[in-house]
Amino acid sequence: MLSLQSTSKPGHMATSNLVLVIMLMNILVSGWRIGVDGLSMDYYLMTCPFADGVVRNTVNRALQSDPTLAAALIRMHFHDCFIQGCDASILIDSTKDNTAEKDSPANLSLRGYEIIDDVKEQLEEQCPGAVSCADIVAMAATTAVFFAGGPYYDIPKGRKDGRRSRIEDTINLPAPGLNASELIRMFGQHGFTAQEMVALSGAHTLGVARCSSFKQRLSNFDSTHDVDPTIDTQFLKTLSKTCSAGDNAEQPLDTTRNIFDSDYYNQLQRKAGVLFSDQTLFVSPRTKPIVNGYAFNQAMFFVDFQQAMLKMSWLDVKEGPKGEVRANCRKIN
Incomplete structure (x- = not known):
């Protein structure tokens, strides 16, 4: 092997050292940050950069x-x-x-x-x-x-x-039948605030739910109500039609099932949340203002969601x- 030291001229060495210093400064500035538990944004920079x-x-x-x-x-x-x-x-x-x-x-x-x-x-x-x-x-x-x-x-x-x-x-794991107080307590055990819990629930702007996870809202709901009273009457018909196809029939969680947006919260305002654990967020006085805020301001939801997801990671x-x-x-x- 050639010795770099033996073939390098003083000027070349000075230039190399300057480049090395600049590279180190760039790494520091760009945030080669070591965080809690040794996590880092650039953890794989040297071992698997791609x-x-x-x-x-x-x-x-x-x-x-x-x-x-x-x-x-x-x-x-x-x-x-x-x-x-x-x-x-x-x-x-x-x-x-x-x-x-x-x-x-x-x-x-x-x-x-x-x-x-x-x-x-x-x-x-x-x-x-x-x-x-x-x-x-x-x-x-x-x-x-x-x-x-x-x-x-x-x-x-x-x-x-x-x-x-x-x-x-x-x-x-949080069950689809939990109310807002139970969700706040369960997420709180993992260090999340009520606001962060509502933001993370916004992931339900994507995807579907199977009838088996919400059919209990459609009949024999509790000792007082046959049907969950928090469901909009028209949306109740939609859910009932979905479940007529069986427990595995799927209902989109909001009207834009493959688009990440704030429509999930708009749907809760319309009493059209699919899961009980969704709609309860608009029923509870503690979480209703958060739902209204995200329904009104999608940008605020995006910011809070990404921060809550980062925390969850x-x-x-x-x-x-x-x-x-x-x-x-x-x-x-």
Whole structure:
């Protein structure tokens, strides 16, 4: 090998040193920030510099073929982070000795696993053992939000993959029958304010709900009402027609199911929220003003949503020996 030192002239060395100083300054200015738990915006700068691009390109190709997968990827990220933190526990397959999170009734409708597998396969070819499945899930969600017309936001990377995925843990996922007070309490246990909870609920501007998750609103609702009184009478007919096709029949969560906008909140104002846990946000005096604010000001919703999603991406992240980088997202190493 040639020795750079032996062949470099003084002027060349001075220039090289100046370039090195400028590069270091640029890195510092651009935010090579180390955050809580060792996460960093540029975590893969040296080990896998094209990781972000691979995620974006792969997710974008998948969403161009099927725009409904945007909602699926955002939901996957949420269901991952709410259980054991953002550690890709949602991706692990069940074994004969363990029933994993993904086989919980609350997760059976999750989709998009093949997109994560595709990204992981590409990254393992380019930089083996570098990029965690947990980071892939989080980055895929940010891409999905932007692809659907929502705000762009970047997230720090460096999450490690967890080694636990058990069906019993999914009892901690918010159920579609919770009221606003219960949602505030459940999200509060993860450090979210009521405002952040309402902002995160705005992810329901994308996607659909199955009849099985809202049919309890349509008959034998409670001891006083046969039908949930918070449903608009015309919308009740729509929901009833949907459910006439069976428990798996799907109802769009708002009128623009593949577009990330504030229509979800407008729909709550019209008493046309699909899930009880949606409509309750407009019923509760504590959350109703927040719903009205987002319905009136989409830009404010976008800002609050991206900040809440960024905060969610930090939930109980694994770092160092607390986690690993799986070679296969579906299996613990």
